[in-house]
Amino acid sequence: MRNTLSRTFRRIGRNYELYLFLLPALLYFLIFCYGPMYGVQIAFKDFRAGMTIEQSPFVGLKYFRRFVNGPNFWVLLRNTLLLSSGTLFIGFPLSVCWALVLNEVPFPRMKKTAQVVSYLPHFISTVVMASMIIIFLNSNYGLINRAIGLIGLGPYDFMTVGRWFPAIYVIAEIWQETGWSAIIYISALSGIDPELHEAATIDGASRLQRILHINIPGILPTIIIMFIMASGRVMSVGFEKVFLLQNNLNLPFSEIVSTYVYKVGLLQVQYSFSAAVGLFNAVINFILLLTVNGISRKLNGNGLW
Amino acid sequence: MNRFFSRKSKDDLVVDSVAVCVTLIIFALVALPLIYVISSSLSDPTEVLTGRVTFYPRNFTLDGYKRIFEYDPIWIGYRNTIIYTVLGTTVNLLVTLPCAYALSRRDLLGRGFFTFLFTFTMFFNGGLIPTYLLIKQLGMLNTIWAMVLPPACSMWNVIIARTYFQTSIPDELREAAVMDGCSNTRLFLSIILPLAKPIVMVLALFYSVGHWNTFFNALIYLSDTNKMPLQIFLRNILLLDQMVDLLGMDSESSAYLMFLIRLKESMKYGIIVVSTLPLLILSVVMQKFFVKGLMIGAVKG
Known part of the structure; x- marks a missing residue:
């Protein structure tokens, strides 16, 4: 016992510098990530300014009930899920397809240029992106209205009609992120053993067959990991972009849970209620992540852990 | 490797051309909005606001x-x-x-x-x-x-x-x-x-x-x-x-x-x-x- 203990200490002592390496990150995660997790208990309390968290009276699930029974609960949920499922079920497969297509381009220069150009929009800030969307959709001179004007449609004032909002958001998200998300699949594709392709070619497999039976299975583990990660973010869709694109007219479709948390919490200073809504969101995300991860592990043994 | 690809089959050409076409379309879809912003920034304001600017500056300024x-x-x-x-x-x-x-x-x-x-x-x-x-x-x-x-x-x-x-x-x-x-x-x-x-x-x-x-x-x-x-x-x-x-x-x-x-x-x-x-x-x-x-x-x- 004593021997193992002293061996343990020797092992720690020999690498004490490594623990110093860890220290800044440890402090960071404890303070800025676990700190708020401790603070989230105000969701169960009546927290007011001037009180400490510990002094606040415990009210249990009061605020959760108020949110779930509130008048806008289902609208918020619907809007959030419309935006996130659109991104997940349309945007996600598109980035995989884009990687597969790019991988088949026979000219290296063209392949590289197209790849770089396709991920450039990822670096455009949300503020600029939101204003570009508004400029392009402008009903007087916007490019989109001019384009559909050519075939005799419009002009539409897209930003003022709530129903358009999910489509606008999802299309913009696809435009901005598909190229970037594809990078990870492109690099996974470049990791596939070329001998597999050679062997399949000798056996008479066509290009399409090789894509279907070598490339796709080859990047499937990466796809699954990325899908699990994405499913854990379903409830926290691009807060900033939605917030910046909101106006009074599209609000019925553009108010999502996270923008609601911001408005109620920081603008109306209802800390406890808003923290409860935020926690509700985080818990749903976490449950989704666990579920998808569990299903994936059962089905094919791939999971985050 | 070249041995296998030196003679392109018909099926190869189809995949190649589909890939090239799709890539060109995507390229255009991403690049054109960016080009539009740049050419508008170099155009006369009136031209921009009357919707006459496309993908090159008009009345450069x-x-x-x-x-x-x-x-x-x-x-x-x-x-x-x-x-x-x-x-x-x-x-x-x-x-x-x-x-x-x-x-x-x-x-x-x-x-x-x-x-x-x-x-x-x-x-x-x-x-x-x-x-x-x-x-x-x-x-x-x-x-x-x-x-x-x-x-x-x-x-x-x-x-x-x-x-x-x-x-x-x-x-x-x-x-x-x-x-x-x-x-x-x-x-x-x-x-x-x-x-x-x-x-x-x-x-x-x-x-x-x-x-x-x-x-x-x-x-x-x-x-x-x-x-x-x-x-x-x-x-x-x-x-x-x-x-x-x-x-x-x-x-x-x-x-x-x-x-x-x-x-x-x-x-x-x-x-x-x-x-x-x-x-x-x-x-x-x-x-x-x-x-x-x-x-x-x-x-x-």
Whole structure:
């Protein structure tokens, strides 16, 4: 016992510098990530300014009930899920397809240029992106209205009609992120053993067959990991972009849970209620992540852990 | 390999041409909006607002840019953003790299525990309000620290760097160095880091893009106008239409006023270019590192 203990200490002592390496990150995660997790208990309390968290009276699930029974609960949920499922079920497969297509381009220069150009929009800030969307959709001179004007449609004032909002958001998200998300699949594709392709070619497999039976299975583990990660973010869709694109007219479709948390919490200073809504969101995300991860592990043994 | 591809079959040609066509279409869909913004920024305001500009400038003018260079808020924002980005990225790297290296060492006792502790933060967080209250309690509201410390480290990037250390730096190097009596610190600074240049570049880029584009943290944590980063000013100009001091409302003639309003509208394009171009150039320059850095992260998520 004593021997193992002293061996343990020797092992720690020999690498004490490594623990110093860890220290800044440890402090960071404890303070800025676990700190708020401790603070989230105000969701169960009546927290007011001037009180400490510990002094606040415990009210249990009061605020959760108020949110779930509130008048806008289902609208918020619907809007959030419309935006996130659109991104997940349309945007996600598109980035995989884009990687597969790019991988088949026979000219290296063209392949590289197209790849770089396709991920450039990822670096455009949300503020600029939101204003570009508004400029392009402008009903007087916007490019989109001019384009559909050519075939005799419009002009539409897209930003003022709530129903358009999910489509606008999802299309913009696809435009901005598909190229970037594809990078990870492109690099996974470049990791596939070329001998597999050679062997399949000798056996008479066509290009399409090789894509279907070598490339796709080859990047499937990466796809699954990325899908699990994405499913854990379903409830926290691009807060900033939605917030910046909101106006009074599209609000019925553009108010999502996270923008609601911001408005109620920081603008109306209802800390406890808003923290409860935020926690509700985080818990749903976490449950989704666990579920998808569990299903994936059962089905094919791939999971985050 | 060439043996198999020297004679292209019909089926090969079909796949090739489909891939090329799709690529060209995607290329156009991404590039044309960017080109439109650039050509509008170089066009006469009237041409822009009457919808006559397409993908090349009409009645070429640099007036918009001249106005932008005279418009102070943009440059206050630029200065602040550069400060936050440089300081923030430095802190990011100082926290992330040593942590990633320590976690890459198999002989680190408690490695699994620390990895779990840190990874958990990727999937669960306290949320906006508790984070805000914490920052407030720490007295960081309206200070530069509120811009630098809350995003000081991201576990995602730690994982990318850790995987890089594990897979592309041979363990024999460490063994040899330890044999020669090299301490862990020296090992890290003078052997590991120089070999890990690609991943350092990738992380520096990821983090600095994050700082450059930060908008929301500034919105909730900062209150002084002269501490605001570029994105806040951009929002005021591009989305909230606040360019009062530029417009000089004292002008009498309504024709002149109309001219100013048009100019302001078209200045938006120039502002988009001025605020975004540095990052786009940086990302093109750095592109050879992405695939390398991300690939290794992808192999083992």
